[in-house]
Amino acid sequence: MPTIEFENVTKVYGEDTVALDDVSFTISEGEFVILLGPSGAGKSTMLRVLNGLTDPTEGTVRIGGAEISGNRSEVGMVFQEHYLIESKSAFGNALTGALSRNGLLRSLLGLHSDHDKTTALESLQTVGLLDEAGQRAESMSGGQKQRVGIARALVQEPEILLADEPVASLDPKAAREVMRYLKKAATEQDLTTVTSLHQVNIAREFGDRFLGIRDGEVIFDGDADDLTMEEMDRIYYGGEAGDESLKNDPTGTDSVPSGAPGANAAADGGDGT
Numbered sequence: 001m002p003t004i005e006f007e008n009v010t011k012v013y014g015e016d017t018v019a020l021d022d023v024s025f026t027i028s029e030g031e032f033v034i035l036l037g038p039s040g041a042g043k044s045t046m047l048r049v050l051n052g053l054t055d056p057t058e059g060t061v062r063i064g065g066a067e068i069s070g071n072r073s074e075v076g077m078v079f080q081e082h083y084l085i086e087s088k089s090a091f092g093n094a095l096t097g098a099l100s101r102n103g104l105l106r107s108l109l110g111l112h113s114d115h116d117k118t119t120a121l122e123s124l125q126t127v128g129l130l131d132e133a134g135q136r137a138e139s140m141s142g143g144q145k146q147r148v149g150i151a152r153a154l155v156q157e158p159e160i161l162l163a164d165e166p167v168a169s170l171d172p173k174a175a176r177e178v179m180r181y182l183k184k185a186a187t188e189q190d191l192t193t194v195t196s197l198h199q200v201n202i203a204r205e206f207g208d209r210f211l212g213i214r215d216g217e218v219i220f221d222g223d224a225d226d227l228t229m230e231e232m233d234r235i236y237y238g239g240e241a242g243d244e245s246l247k248n249d250p251t252g253t254d255s256v257p258s259g260a261p262g263a264n265a266a267a268d269g270g271d272g273t
């Protein structure tokens with residue numbers, strides 16, 4: 001479980017879309033970090049840079065002290081759209097995580113080692129789906145599919161786990177369940193984990209540390225206690241919502257500015273289950 005370092009990382013798309021603007025931070029081994037911020041803040045770009053899916057325009061990203069370049073097999077990724085093969089079983093989908101170890105041809109031919117198969121079953125067990133190993137993805141709920149997505153990332157035997165809005169399309173109860181399994185997997189396997197999340201009140205329950213991103217800059221770095229209403233206001237509204245956000249807070253108790261993604265979840269079904 002290596003450290004992650006961003007040193008003066010800037011990412012510019014095209015001529016002038018600055019998605020990350022001179023970003024520097026270090027994530028310690030085994031930390032569970034949640035990226036918060038409004039749409040377009042740069043969260044996905046941060047994850048893509050970390051995964052080697054896109055190169056920074058300037059600056060350096062290091063994993064375990066080594067500068068990264070290209071796609072990284074030690075980085076497992078969970079996507080919002082789980083990208084499962086619907087006609088395959090949970091087990092078959094989990095096994096595709098071994099692709100980076102085995103190469104495309106062996107995977108296409110279904111030539112999996114006993115180690116791969118055992119790892120796939122263990123990963124399904126980690127996400128509570130061992131009994132559903134033979135069930136086709138197409139007959140699974142959205143939450144179950146996302147848990148298969150986590151299992152697939154674990155089969156890759158990563159040291160770092162990334163997730164881009166892994167529960168964005170789920171109801172609050174299913175979202176919490178998926179987050180519980182993501183955290184369980186990270187804890188059991190000592191993975192350094194970075195996930196973006198829109199549902200702020202769910203994020204607060206699971207994150208060790210939060211990075212607040214706005215306009216490509218990290219403007220907040222702290223734990224759940226530091227994540228006050230004022231800080232949320234600053235992250236999501238640039239501090240301009242002021243007392244209005246407090247006045248309109250639908251929960252009355254939850255430190256989530258009204259209008260922030262997921263702010264209503266606590267009021268309409270975020271029952272803490």
Ligand SMILES: Nc1ncnc2c1ncn2[C@@H]1O[C@H](COP(=O)(O)OP(=O)(O)OP(=O)(O)O)[C@@H](O)[C@H]1O
Nearest residue numbers: 013017018019037038039040041042043044045046
């Ligand atoms: N491939 C791309 N080409 C051009 N511009 C892009 C590309 N990907 C992202 N951007 C732009 O970079 C900025 C940051 O986008 P990014 O997707 O990283 O934000 P985000 O915080 O993940 O947003 P969301 O929560 O909506 O996914 C935005 O202005 C976006 O339009």
